Amino acid sequence: MIEEFKSDLENLTSLQIYRKYILGGDCHLLDNHKLFELREVICDQFQIEFNDVLMVGSGKLGFSIKESRRFGHFNDESDIDIAIVSTALFKRVWQEAYLYKKSGADWPSSRKFFKYLSDGWIRPDKLPPSSYFDFTDEWWKFFNELTSSNRFGPYKIRCGLYHSHFFLQEYQTICIDQCIQEAF
Numbered sequence: 001m002i003e004e005f006k007s008d009l010e011n012l013t014s015l016q017i018y019r020k021y022i023l024g025g026d027c028h029l030l031d032n033h034k035l036f037e038l039r040e041v042i043c044d045q046f047q048i049e050f051n052d053v054l055m056v057g058s059g060k061l062g063f064s065i066k067e068s069r070r071f072g073h074f075n076d077e078s079d080i081d082i083a084i085v086s087t088a089l090f091k092r093v094w095q096e097a098y099l100y101k102k103s104g105a106d107w108p109s110s111r112k113f114f115k116y117l118s119d120g121w122i123r124p125d126k127l128p129p130s131s132y133f134d135f136t137d138e139w140w141k142f143f144n145e146l147t148s149s150n151r152f153g154p155y156k157i158r159c160g161l162y163h164s165h166f167f168l169q170e171y172q173t174i175c176i177d178q179c180i181q182e183a184f
Helices: 002-011 014-023 032-046 057-061 087-102 110-118 134-148 165-183
Strands: 053-056 080-085 157-162
Touching: 002 014, 002 165, 014 053, 014 057, 014 165, 032 053, 032 080, 053 057, 053 165, 057 080, 080 165, 087 110, 087 134, 087 157, 134 157, 157 165
Parallel strands: 080 157
Antiparallel strands: 053 080
């Protein structure tokens, strides 16, 4: 798969690679049944559409395209990375975080939280502490229980929340563009 991907770096645009490998193609780690099951349980938890849940990262591709682990194979240290693309859920969290900050509250990761927010996605590890922010507790409790269930293997399941497909595509194509630049 890596060789095919590298070959496509020479022949396809980053958008085409995104569509072929991130949005399309088979999932390396999970068969269709398990991937359906994972997406379904996430949809039920957050009351979002099935197509709002995508598997990304090395679990999807079999290797990483992130700069720090570029072309490293999925292994026992890897996470299952999920992208939720839901404007409604994003808006809910954004509004709750804004009201929390407006109340005068601050948290150590607030600057980074709002930086990622301006890039169109929410990193849950930058949310306010769960003792003060219900969504943080809901999020981590769900994904930690899903991880410890081992239903999808002995891997951490981690997820980012995106405002729209535009921002997911932008995030992914940054890494793809870096792969293209390294190839030439």
